[in-house]
Amino acid sequence: MIELNAIYVIVMRELKKFFRERSRLVSAIARPLIWLFMVGAGLSRIVSPQAGMSYTQFIFPGILGMTILFSSIFSSISIIWDKEFGFLKEILVAPVRRSSIVIGKALSGTAVSTIQAVIVLLLFPVIGIKLTLVQVITTVIVCMAVAFSISSFGIVLATFYESYESFSVIMNFIIMPMFFLSGAMYPVKVLPLPLKYASAVNPLTYGVDALKNTVFRIEAGPMSPDFSLGFDLLIILLSSAFFVGLASRFFERKG
Amino acid sequence: MPVITVEKLVKKFGALTAVDDISFDVEEGSIFGFLGPNGAGKTTTINILCTLLNPSSGRASVNGYDCVSEPRMVRKSIGIVFQDTTLDKDLTAFENLAFHAYLYGVKRNEIKGRAEEALKFMGLYERKDDLVKKFSGGMKRRLEVARGLIHKPKVLFLDEPTLGLDPQSRAHLWGMIVELPKKHDMTIFMTTHYMEEAEVCRRLAIIDHGKIIAEGSPEELKKTVGGDVIFIRTTDNEKAGVEVEKEFGMKPGEKDGELYITVAKGESCIPALIGALSGMVVSVRLERPTLNDVFLKLTGKEIRRESAHNTDSIKEEVRAWRRKH
Numbered sequence: 001m002i003e004l005n006a007i008y009v010i011v012m013r014e015l016k017k018f019f020r021e022r023s024r025l026v027s028a029i030a031r032p033l034i035w036l037f038m039v040g041a042g043l044s045r046i047v048s049p050q051a052g053m054s055y056t057q058f059i060f061p062g063i064l065g066m067t068i069l070f071s072s073i074f075s076s077i078s079i080i081w082d083k084e085f086g087f088l089k090e091i092l093v094a095p096v097r098r099s100s101i102v103i104g105k106a107l108s109g110t111a112v113s114t115i116q117a118v119i120v121l122l123l124f125p126v127i128g129i130k131l132t133l134v135q136v137i138t139t140v141i142v143c144m145a146v147a148f149s150i151s152s153f154g155i156v157l158a159t160f161y162e163s164y165e166s167f168s169v170i171m172n173f174i175i176m177p178m179f180f181l182s183g184a185m186y187p188v189k190v191l192p193l194p195l196k197y198a199s200a201v202n203p204l205t206y207g208v209d210a211l212k213n214t215v216f217r218i219e220a221g222p223m224s225p226d227f228s229l230g231f232d233l234l235i236i237l238l239s240s241a242f243f244v245g246l247a248s249r250f251f252e253r254k255g
Numbered sequence: 256m257p258v259i260t261v262e263k264l265v266k267k268f269g270a271l272t273a274v275d276d277i278s279f280d281v282e283e284g285s286i287f288g289f290l291g292p293n294g295a296g297k298t299t300t301i302n303i304l305c306t307l308l309n310p311s312s313g314r315a316s317v318n319g320y321d322c323v324s325e326p327r328m329v330r331k332s333i334g335i336v337f338q339d340t341t342l343d344k345d346l347t348a349f350e351n352l353a354f355h356a357y358l359y360g361v362k363r364n365e366i367k368g369r370a371e372e373a374l375k376f377m378g379l380y381e382r383k384d385d386l387v388k389k390f391s392g393g394m395k396r397r398l399e400v401a402r403g404l405i406h407k408p409k410v411l412f413l414d415e416p417t418l419g420l421d422p423q424s425r426a427h428l429w430g431m432i433v434e435l436p437k438k439h440d441m442t443i444f445m446t447t448h449y450m451e452e453a454e455v456c457r458r459l460a461i462i463d464h465g466k467i468i469a470e471g472s473p474e475e476l477k478k479t480v481g482g483d484v485i486f487i488r489t490t491d492n493e494k495a496g497v498e499v500e501k502e503f504g505m506k507p508g509e510k511d512g513e514l515y516i517t518v519a520k521g522e523s524c525i526p527a528l529i530g531a532l533s534g535m536v537v538s539v540r541l542e543r544p545t546l547n548d549v550f551l552k553l554t555g556k557e558i559r560r561e562s563a564h565n566t567d568s569i570k571e572e573v574r575a576w577r578r579k580h
Contacts (some may be wrong), residue, residue: 002360017345029396094358095330138320243345 006096010236016077018112025116032067032120036060036127039185040073050223053216056127058223061211063224064139068113068147069182069204073175075109076154082163082186098251102155102244109151110144117143127213139214142233145205149236152243153203159250182208187222203243206235257285258410258442259304264313273299275465276313281444281458283408288456289446292556297446297466298338301414304444305335308431318409323495331359334403334441338414340395344388348379348398351387352405359406360500373401393424401430404439410520411435413445417452446566450546461550468553473546480544480552483521485528486513488537496537502531 018024040063042057047055082088092099104146119141131139144178157170181195182204188196199205210232212225225232257280265273265345274296281287289297301310303315306326315322318332342351352370352371361369376379378396392525396416403411416432417425433455436443453459454473461469461476469476487507489495492514499507503524507514518524521541529536550556 004355005360005363005449013343013346013350015353016350020345055336085344086337086339087343089337090355091358092307093333093335094328094355095327095360096358097327150295 003100003116007104014108065208071113072109073154079158099248102247106152110147113147149240155247206232285457286443288459334408335412336399351384377401398404428546477544484542489535
């Protein structure tokens with residue numbers, strides 16, 4: 001019971017802070033819109049439609065993935081802030097399991113990411129995609145799963161850093177490559193072999209692929225998903241469990 | 256019965272020995288003080304007792320639970336006010352307390368009541384819905400003490416609770432802290448480098464360079480430096496000196512035009528002294544040994560003189576060690 005209370009209150013803290021900081025919400029929504037309507041609109045002119053689908057439509061699942069990637073990682077690496085401002089100590093001296101703290105943090109990231117992803121998802125009619133209600137619901141569920149795995153990955157990341165100065169390192173060397181090698185902007189199929197390997201170990205790849213599975217109905221061609229939805233979800237599930245376990249181990253570690 | 260037991264505790268960070276073979280007990284319901292300069296090993300000891308650090312060797316237990324093998328039971332038994340603020344500045348005072356209460360498994364229907372009670376006790380009730388970032392240093396510290404009380408711990412750790420506060424906030428907070436053992440039925444383990452604060456402790460351990468160099472009640476410790484000093488200003492120091500030697504069997508010293516003698520109980524010697532020097536006394540004052548004198552005698556240095564630079568370099572050393580591991 002105390003463990004559930006701990007998870008609950010960690011998530012509530014994140015949500016309270018999220019809704020209190022309007023600017024965070026606004027910029028979180030602005031980023032995917034810029035990609036979708038500026039980058040997407042520009043590249044649509046030189047990338048010809050495939051199987052009746054425009055480039056902007058093609059990147060839509062990838063933009064959902066990007067929304068989740070940024071907000072989940074930002075949410076998780078707020079742990080570094082908590083380290084710097086001491087609040088993490090308050091959490092670590094509490095009589096709760098380290099895994100509950102990690103799960104609470106991962107669910108915090110899941111909650112704020114899913115809210116943002118849903119806002120972006122609801123733009124589907126604007127770019128000419130048709131989704132049934134069932135598709136919308138399954139997409140939201142997939143978003144939650146992807147957000148959980150990326151958030152737990154972010155927590156593992158946060159355990160390595162002591163101060164926020166490392167933020168640009170994380171941004172340039174982790175977040176951006178994860179985004180570009182996830183199949184969000186171009187299919188993984190068309191990548192050179194070394195990058196294909198890199199994208200195979202990128203947890204976001206399976207998230208973006210799962211979202212392509214729920215948003216598109218195309219079976220073949222360069223823009224089709226690479227794996228089945230079942231396989232994607234299996235990988236997402238396994239990687240989540242792995243990251244949560246790893247992060248809990250790291251939190252357990254003492255000097 | 257001791258509520259904290261520490262035996263031969265050692266903590267090393269690489270080549271630095273932060274805590275060097277210390278042992279002590281803390282009696283239940285008392286205020287126990289750890290007195291020493293910055294960087295002496297006080298915070299490291301607290302971190303071991305509150306299970307944030309594992310010792311290199313030795314044993315520590317709190318409320319009967321071992322700090323290494325039963326960390327969760329230890330954590331359940333304690334409340335802590337760290338040296339640096341550990342509040343969430345983007346939450347209100349009440350929200351910070353509620354967060355804490357949930358983490359410590361306080362029943363949901365009791366959280367509001369307990370939080371409000373703690374806020375009232377620390378004089379923060381009127382500000383309960385303000386964001387912590389609007390609080391002054393003194394208010395933040397009081398809020399942290401309030402937070403430490405919510406789950407009714409057996410032991411409350413206070414690491415330099417008044418550090419960095421202005422004199423008024425210090426006095427205010429201090430008045431509240433000394434009430435805690437009786438009102439909340441708890442033991443207080445505190446570290447400080449303020450002598451006045453150390454005076455209220457039932458027992459004190461003086462720590463320097465990771466070692467306990469003296470332990471006892473403040474009175475016992477002060478006795479070790481030799482007693483009270485009586486200073487007398489007279490109309491004729493030479494004549495008075497002879498009279499004092501006749502009466503007390505010792506030759507008084509002279510400093511800045513004043514005679515002085517060292518005796519065990521100053522206040523009871525003064526009447527005899529004035530009697531013996533009939534009519535010659537201009538003024539008399541009594542100086543009692545302070546804990547600072549104790550520290551000076553034991554270490555050859557004043558406790559406050561330790562520069563901030565020293566702490567920083569030790570903190571830096573520990574941080575560098577952490578990065579490597």
